[in-house]
Amino acid sequence: MNTQTTTQLPIPPHFNLQEVGEVWRVPYQERAADAEIWAKQHDIKPASLDKTRICLLLIDVQNTFCIPGFELFVGGKSGTGAVDDNRRLSEFIYRNLGVITKIVPTLDTHKATQIFHPIFWVNAVGEHPTPAATSITLRDIEQGIWKVNPAVADSVTNGNYELLEKHAYYYVKRLSQDGKYPLIVWPYHSMLGGIGHALVSSVEEAIFFHCIARQSQTQFEIKGENPLTENYSILRPEVLEDFEQRPLAQKNSSLIQQLLEFDAVIIGGQAKSHCVAWTIDDLLTEIKQVDATLAKKVYLLEDCTSPVVVPGVVDYTEQADTAFARFAQAGMQIIKSSESIEFGHRA
Incomplete structure (x- = not known):
């Protein structure tokens, strides 16, 4: 096993920190041209040439959870959690553009008539x-x-x-x-076809920029459409069968297999106490069934995720922190987005 230290890139001039908490249209054609120029200027190679294959798994970085005033804004303890997280997350994508092989954003996806509405x-x-x-x-x-x-x-x-x-x-x-x-x-949220369902504009722009610069198709993963079960984790719904033990829903076996095959998997998104924690927990379960040491190749972006906190109603901070401590004990690596990270890869 060898290691590779990431070489961080500068932040492209189009990125505006002040816009992260707002919704706007990404100028795709313009940004695509910028990305191709950026790749030439910084000698960014196509992702297909990567010897160390790194996946960035982004959990539910959607307006419904990440924009103040939307249905389930994840404010965390500070009250501005998801906005602050996404500033750091956008910068992380740009700085590590040359080494992130594939970005996998998950999309919580609902209709009105579901068991939790x-x-x-x-x-x-x-x-x-x-x-x-x-x-x-x-x-x-x-x-x-x-x-x-x-x-x-x-x-x-x-x-x-x-x-x-x-x-x-x-x-x-x-x-x-x-x-x-x-x-x-829960309040009606992540409604299919609605603005809340969309990725946060600044993060969407960073993901699109990566797609063009690295010539790596973004892999969107949908979850949460089944009306009879919740689906916090992208890897499996809360309940897999009905009361007669008949299949109700299925694990996302193809994504599980794909994640296990990457040299490193980096995870961030919302919310730390729910969809992020449940996804990591399910991934850890799958890892233990194959090889417990594989947990070491999972990196958790601790400063790009926040717990659900509704002042005076609920506070899941303790549950989120307890879960992350358990993940670290299992071998997963808790990191900050500003760190230069050493990724293990196959010799």
Whole structure:
């Protein structure tokens, strides 16, 4: 095993720190021309020539989580967490443009009628739960505090309300048995076709710039469309089967295999306590089944991710920090985006 220390590049002049918290249109044609010139000026080679293959896995760097005022802005402890994270993340991409082989952004992708959205549940008088402030437990269902909205059965189970009720009960039970977070009713977010679903403009621009400069197609990974399960992790949904043990959803086996084959995998994005932590946890599970020492090739960008914190409501900082400490203990490397990083590669 040899090591390679990254040679950091300057930040291209088009990058504007002040725009990271805003939504705007990336000028693709102009930026493509800039990227080709930049590659020539800095002798940036095509990614296909990389001897050390490095993947940057970006979890849900979308407007819905990263822009103040959007549905689930991840403010972290500071209140500006995701914006600060994405400033550092954009700079990280530009500085390490010459060594990042492939960028894999994940896209949390939802429609209105899903098990974690308000429309799915009603109380005795037909009211929907208050998003972000409501967790639904087995006891809630058993006592009739919350029940599946009969009106959604037509869309989800072809009108079979009994089937939908059975699955919802089983689903909440499985979350508890598997040590997952309880079923949280979230605000409508990451809505397919909406502005919130899109990547943050500054990060999208950096990813596109990388794609052109390195001639490396960006690999977008979709998650979260199944109406009957949450999907925090890009590698697998929260629950894989229904109450009759029939397949409900599948692991992302192709991406798992792909990640295991890279020489290094760098991970950042939102939120540290949820989709980032769950993805890393699933990746670690897969690594342990193959070779536990492979954990050493996973690098976690600690300053490019923040936990979910809703002042006065929830604070997942401790859970996020505990998860990252466990990942480090397993051999994963906690790094900062400003560091010069030594990546191991095959001799």
